Amino acid sequence: MKGVHGKLLEVDLTHGTTRELPIPEEHFRRYLGGRGLGARLLYDMLPAETDPMSPDNLLIFLTGPLTGSMATGSSKFVVITKSPVTHAWCDAYSSGRIAVQLKKAGYDGMVIRGRANHPCYLRIHERGADIRDAGHLWGKDSFATEAALREADDDPALGVSSIGPAGEKLVKIACINSDLYRQAGRGGVGAVMGSKRLKAIVIAGGHDAPLHDRKQVFGLNKENYQRALVSPVAQARMKYGTPLTLNITNTGGILPTKNFQFSTWEKALEKIDSVGVHRSVQKNVSCLSCFIHCGLITEAAEGKYKGVTVEGPEYETLGLFGSNLLIDSLPTIIQANVLCDMLGLDTISAGNIIGFLMECCERGLISSSKADGFDVRFGDDEGALAAIEMMAHRRGFGDILAAGVRAAAQHIGEGSDRFAMQVKGLEFPAYDPRGAFGSGLSYAVSPRGACHRRAWPPAKEILGNYPPYTAEGKAEMVCELYDVNCVLHSLLVCDMPGKFIPLSMEDYAKYLHAVTGESFSMDDFAEIAGRIETLIRLFNVREGFGRKDDTLPHRTLFEPLPDGPGKGQCIGEANLDRMLDEYYACRGWDSNGAPTKATLTKYDLAEDVANR
Amino acid sequence: MRVIVNTFGADIKLRQEIVLEPASASLRDVLSALREQYRAPLERFLNDDLSPREGAAVLVNGRNMWSLDKFATTIHEGDELTFTVMVAGG
Numbered sequence: 023m024k025g026v027h028g029k030l031l032e033v034d035l036t037h038g039t040t041r042e043l044p045i046p047e048e049h050f051r052r053y054l055g056g057r058g059l060g061a062r063l064l065y066d067m068l069p070a071e072t073d074p075m076s077p078d079n080l081l082i083f084l085t086g087p088l089t090g091s092m093a094t095g096s097s098k099f100v101v102i103t104k105s106p107v108t109h110a111w112c113d114a115y116s117s118g119r120i121a122v123q124l125k126k127a128g129y130d131g132m133v134i135r136g137r138a139n140h141p142c143y144l145r146i147h148e149r150g151a152d153i154r155d156a157g158h159l160w161g162k163d164s165f166a167t168e169a170a171l172r173e174a175d176d177d178p179a180l181g182v183s184s185i186g187p188a189g190e191k192l193v194k195i196a197c198i199n200s201d202l203y204r205q206a207g208r209g210g211v212g213a214v215m216g217s218k219r220l221k222a223i224v225i226a227g228g229h230d231a232p233l234h235d236r237k238q239v240f241g242l243n244k245e246n247y248q249r250a251l252v253s254p255v256a257q258a259r260m261k262y263g264t265p266l267t268l269n270i271t272n273t274g275g276i277l278p279t280k281n282f283q284f285s286t287w288e289k290a291l292e293k294i295d296s297v298g299v300h301r302s303v304q305k306n307v308s309c310l311s312c313f314i315h316c317g318l319i320t321e322a323a324e325g326k327y328k329g330v331t332v333e334g335p336e337y338e339t340l341g342l343f344g345s346n347l348l349i350d351s352l353p354t355i356i357q358a359n360v361l362c363d364m365l366g367l368d369t370i371s372a373g374n375i376i377g378f379l380m381e382c383c384e385r386g387l388i389s390s391s392k393a394d395g396f397d398v399r400f401g402d403d404e405g406a407l408a409a410i411e412m413m414a415h416r417r418g419f420g421d422i423l424a425a426g427v428r429a430a431a432q433h434i435g436e437g438s439d440r441f442a443m444q445v446k447g448l449e450f451p452a453y454d455p456r457g458a459f460g461s462g463l464s465y466a467v468s469p470r471g472a473c474h475r476r477a478w479p480p481a482k483e484i485l486g487n488y489p490p491y492t493a494e495g496k497a498e499m500v501c502e503l504y505d506v507n508c509v510l511h512s513l514l515v516c517d518m519p520g521k522f523i524p525l526s527m528e529d530y531a532k533y534l535h536a537v538t539g540e541s542f543s544m545d546d547f548a549e550i551a552g553r554i555e556t557l558i559r560l561f562n563v564r565e566g567f568g569r570k571d572d573t574l575p576h577r578t579l580f581e582p583l584p585d586g587p588g589k590g591q592c593i594g595e596a597n598l599d600r601m602l603d604e605y606y607a608c609r610g611w612d613s614n615g616a617p618t619k620a621t622l623t624k625y626d627l628a629e630d631v632a633n634r
Numbered sequence: 635m636r637v638i639v640n641t642f643g644a645d646i647k648l649r650q651e652i653v654l655e656p657a658s659a660s661l662r663d664v665l666s667a668l669r670e671q672y673r674a675p676l677e678r679f680l681n682d683d684l685s686p687r688e689g690a691a692v693l694v695n696g697r698n699m700w701s702l703d704k705f706a707t708t709i710h711e712g713d714e715l716t717f718t719v720m721v722a723g724g
């Protein structure tokens with residue numbers, strides 16, 4: 023098969039060795055790459071019940087078959103591991119030059135195991151990899167680390183991924199940073215990297231993987247670019263980026279406000295929404311291999327943080343550091359974004375946890391002595407920024423928060439778990455499911471915990487014709503959305519351009535044929551998605567997860583929304599149960615969410631269970 | 635009748651107050667009256683028959699018209715109409 027190399031780089035940091043691992047070509051046909059290949063690898067290579075912070079855990083970086091081909095949106099990579107915050111499957115996606123450079127170095131991915139004796143970084147090239155001393159980098163933030171590594175290598179195309187102090191200190195919401203402002207954010211992948219004492223990965227490849235028909239790839243890009251030029255959705259996205267989503271979620275009543283107590287926030291308008299952010303935009307930027315330049319470089323225009331620059335803030339950061347904390351200062355949110363990026367924290371989890379902390383403080387659940395005198399209330403800009411630093415450095419009460427919102431609620435007690443907004447331990451992204459019940463199902467069944475990437479039900483429930491406040495029809499809808507993104511995340515293309523241009527799955531099949539020379543039908547894609555989601559489910563079942571874990575916080579289930587279009591709505595146990603039953607049936611899983619024998623046979627996975 | 639209009643597209647306009655005299659309070663008649671005096675900004679969102687163009691949506695107080703009573707949805711004084719492109723994700 024063209025477009026892939028058929029091999030992985032395996033790095034053993036305990037023994038300081040590297041070797042190549044072949045990938046059977048059949049894996050690409052059955053799992054494509056990215057998420058799918060990662061499911062196969064993690065299931066096969068990671069023993070059950072491995073401690074996520076132990077040297078035995080695997081940190082897997084993967085590309086997809088389209089990576090490096092210049093197909094639209096194809097400079098993505100995924101980091102796959104067992105999450106230290108959920109103890110379940112974890113896949114965290116990011117853009118970055120590292121994706122293309124890894125492919126150019128001759129690998130489809132790398133599997134990192136073990137733990138180095140001393141801080142180290144990997145320097146990968148076409149001949150393999152060197153494990154180098156990173157003593158001079160340990161303690162530096164992600165920006166400084168990347169700058170130092172780029173200066174040392176003097177190659178502008180270099181791919182660099184690194185962790186900040188949060189990853190070094192094993193903060194369970196730590197991310198992996200690439201190209202300064204791009205993060206593999208969710209699930210604590212940065213903490214796993216830190217547990218291996220791996221500060222950074224630097225890659226400079228040499229040659230593209232051979233493509234089946236490069237001219238056809240460029241022809242498809244040209245055709246799709248012409249479509250984007252006349253697409254109102256693409257035009258809006260190119261101008262306003264993801265902050266436009268805040269106007270939709272605020273209008274539709276799913277914007278997290280005051281730790282998900284409310285669903286709309288009037289004060290967000292023209293301050294931290296698309297209009298407000300647009301006033302601070304310096305320029306638009308693109309990922310490699312993408313003509314939808316939806317990245318925004320913004321600069322704080324006033325106040326204490328005047329002049330601070332970031333790529334972002336993206337919608338999730340605006341929602342969780344803005345309305346969720348009742349902060350309407352864009353400069354403060356820009357500063358929060360920069361701090362999280364530098365220190366290596368996921369902005370979604372960080373904003374969510376600080377919202378939880380603010381509610382605990384306002385309810386008087388944290389005594390001054392328990393929190394070392396720290397008290398932070400909604401709307402407290404400086405308090406929120408201080409909490410970021412406390413978490414990243416595990417200072418004072420930040421050490422409790424660094425374990426994630428579920429663990430923090432367990433520590434605090436007093437019924438605070440009722441408003442700890444998480445699933446399986448992973449903090450909610452910036453959508454309140456009470457205003458779109460399908461989002462609740464999507465969060466509940468997500469194998470990595472509350473996830474906005476596997477499906478985006480607001481497209482159907484706010485912008486589409488699905489009634490939002492009912493369980494009816496949601497299982498099938500979520501299953502279909504999951505399957506589309508499963509294929510995109512296995513090809514490892516950004517799921518955004520496909521929705522703006524728009525591109526159909528047939529369009530992606532054309533790209534895949536142009537790159538690999540292999541033909542995939544829509545039935546093939548459906549079967550592959552079903553196989554991948556079932557194999558990931560098998561991984562989690564093996565780790566002890568089941569229906570009991572596919573649930574939602576008390577607030578989402580039982581506290582009616584006090585405002586917005588969904589005023590009076592909450593999901594309720596009966597609706598969740600119905601959606602779970604129907605979702606499991608769509609997947610061919612039993613009532614506890616375990617894949618049935620018939621389903622395992624359908625996807626040729628029966629042997630995986632028999633062999634365990 | 636006074637309505638509040640938002641347009642979310644390549645140009646964003648928030649909370650515009652518009653006074654109309656629709657033939658009835660149905661969404662169809664309100665859209666028809668609105669387009670009479672607000673034609674250019676709505677061009678990219680509505681087809682000739684007032685249905686949303688492909689890739690666009692019409693929300694009434696944050697709810698998609700298709701999940702309400704469609705064109706028969708009753709519009710009240712002060713209701714918010716949002717015309718938006720189908721943004722996806724954050």
